[in-house]
Amino acid sequence: MKKYVVEGGNPLFGEVHISGAKNAAVAIIPAALMVNGVCRIENIPRISDVSLLLSILQDLGAGVRSINSNTVEIDCTHVRNAKVPYDSARRCRASYYLIGSLLGRFGMADVALPGGCDFGGTRPIDQHLKGFKALGAAVEVQSGFINAYAIQGSRLTGANIFLDKVSVGATINIMLAAALADGLTVVENVAKEPHIVDVANFLNSMGADIKGAGTDVIKIRGVKELHGGTYSIIPDQIEAGTYMAAVAACGGQIKVCNIIPKHMDCITAKLLEMGVEVEEIDDSLLVRRIGPLIKTNIKTMPYPGFPTDMQPQVAAVLCLAQGTSIITESVFSSRFRYTDEFKRMGAQIQVDGNLAIIEGVHHLTGAQIQACDLRAGAAMIIAALAARGTSEITGVQYIERGYEDVIEKFRKLGGTISAVEIPEENEALSVG
Numbered sequence: 001m002k003k004y005v006v007e008g009g010n011p012l013f014g015e016v017h018i019s020g021a022k023n024a025a026v027a028i029i030p031a032a033l034m035v036n037g038v039c040r041i042e043n044i045p046r047i048s049d050v051s052l053l054l055s056i057l058q059d060l061g062a063g064v065r066s067i068n069s070n071t072v073e074i075d076c077t078h079v080r081n082a083k084v085p086y087d088s089a090r091r092c093r094a095s096y097y098l099i100g101s102l103l104g105r106f107g108m109a110d111v112a113l114p115g116g117c118d119f120g121g122t123r124p125i126d127q128h129l130k131g132f133k134a135l136g137a138a139v140e141v142q143s144g145f146i147n148a149y150a151i152q153g154s155r156l157t158g159a160n161i162f163l164d165k166v167s168v169g170a171t172i173n174i175m176l177a178a179a180l181a182d183g184l185t186v187v188e189n190v191a192k193e194p195h196i197v198d199v200a201n202f203l204n205s206m207g208a209d210i211k212g213a214g215t216d217v218i219k220i221r222g223v224k225e226l227h228g229g230t231y232s233i234i235p236d237q238i239e240a241g242t243y244m245a246a247v248a249a250c251g252g253q254i255k256v257c258n259i260i261p262k263h264m265d266c267i268t269a270k271l272l273e274m275g276v277e278v279e280e281i282d283d284s285l286l287v288r289r290i291g292p293l294i295k296t297n298i299k300t301m302p303y304p305g306f307p308t309d310m311q312p313q314v315a316a317v318l319c320l321a322q323g324t325s326i327i328t329e330s331v332f333s334s335r336f337r338y339t340d341e342f343k344r345m346g347a348q349i350q351v352d353g354n355l356a357i358i359e360g361v362h363h364l365t366g367a368q369i370q371a372c373d374l375r376a377g378a379a380m381i382i383a384a385l386a387a388r389g390t391s392e393i394t395g396v397q398y399i400e401r402g403y404e405d406v407i408e409k410f411r412k413l414g415g416t417i418s419a420v421e422i423p424e425e426n427e428a429l430s431v432g
């Protein structure tokens with residue numbers, strides 16, 4: 001167990017290199033299960049969710065070889081096992097993608113229900129299951145496992161599916177299952193996040209026939225087999241947004257490198273409203289905040305709207321903006337648990353259902369705070385770096401699920417942050 005100790009109050013300067021997208025990697029690794037041959041995946045982030053998924057693939061019989069710290073070769077040619085135990089699946093939300101990929105490849109999957117970040121509300125997967133059933137699978141939830149199998153033989157059958165809810169997970173899972181099905185699948189009202197396009201591009205580069213990813217309708221013509229190949233994962237939109245929010249909160253000037261600026265538009269637009277300067281230079285953004293922060297209102301939406309995964313980080317910035325800002329969380333029923341920790345630092349926030357009303361304060365003060373999920377944890381680093389005095393952040397295992405080298409990257413920007421081991425006798429107190 002570790003905690004992060006942060007000495008706040010300094011502006012950030014320098015360059016930060018953005019890693020491969022977590023939410024693409026955690027879908028592409030399960031997708032590799034469907035490939036007969038070796039997939040070489042580049043720009044893979046070194047984060048704990050990736051390590052966990054790679055170890056699940058190994059347990060299933062895959063060959064996994066690290067070429068360097070951000071490139072891995074996966075060979076699933078000899079995988080025959082389609083059961084993923086509770087201990088593995090519960091530790092990662094994205095383990096639900098193993099259902100779609102195993103079902104697509106073998107016509108059967110037996111995967112424990114997923115875990116991952118708990119935002120304080122329910123995170124149903126009914127749309128995933130509805131999709132699998134439409135593709136001709138029988139699906140049962142029993143003793144904490146999802147047992148799914150193709151009713152007719154070992155392959156699913158293409159179908160028309162209309163999602164009741166715009167869901168990232170359901171869109172990708174149905175795309176995975178349908179890639180090796182017989183015939184054409186048309187999925188409507190799908191999510192359009194950049195990592196959905198990335199997963200479709202990965203599958204297509206391995207021989208799949210998927211069209212329309214990034215629009216409201218995706219058409220998947222099932223192919224007989226996927227073959228090996230090389231693929232490089234896109235940069236992480238949310239990691240980039242996190243560093244942009246950090247310089248907004250702390251002041252200073254940083255260059256956020258190796259990104260796709262277009263993916264950042266929804267975040268850039270809000271930072272500009274807050275008085276932050278953002279300039280596009282090729283595949284980088286130069287982000288500068290010199291003057292005061294200005295209040296703004298934010299409503300989270302599916303892409304290309306403002307991402308719910310940036311909501312806590314931008315809330316940290318708004319805690320320091322002049323005036324009253326309102327955040328409306330419209331993707332998840334509840335995602336404001338972190339605000340109690342911000343209040344310990346002197347933030348003025350009232351939560352009412354899916355609204356957070358933030359009255360900006362002149363400064364925050366360092367405190368002992370606890371990360372309750374991945375993005376809330378990132379927001380706590382931002383608040384702590386901007387605050388006066390020392391903060392101690394526990395629950396950092398959530399942060400390490402999704403941020404590669406977060407300590408090193410902030411230190412390179414001039415942040416005073418270090419990881420400290422928590423003596424065992426203090427762990428119970430720290431994790432509450």
Ligand code: UD1
Nearest residue numbers: 023094123124125126127128165167168169170309331332
């Ligand atoms: C994914 C991301 C997560 C991000 C979220 C929204 C991954 C691994 N995780 O999560 O970081 O916060 O997208 O951008 O990529 N819903 C249903 N039924 C379903 C599925 C979803 O009602 O079957 C609801 C959810 O409760 C939520 C909304 O739809 O209210 C969106 O969820 P979804 O897009 O599916 O999020 P995840 O795939 O869980």
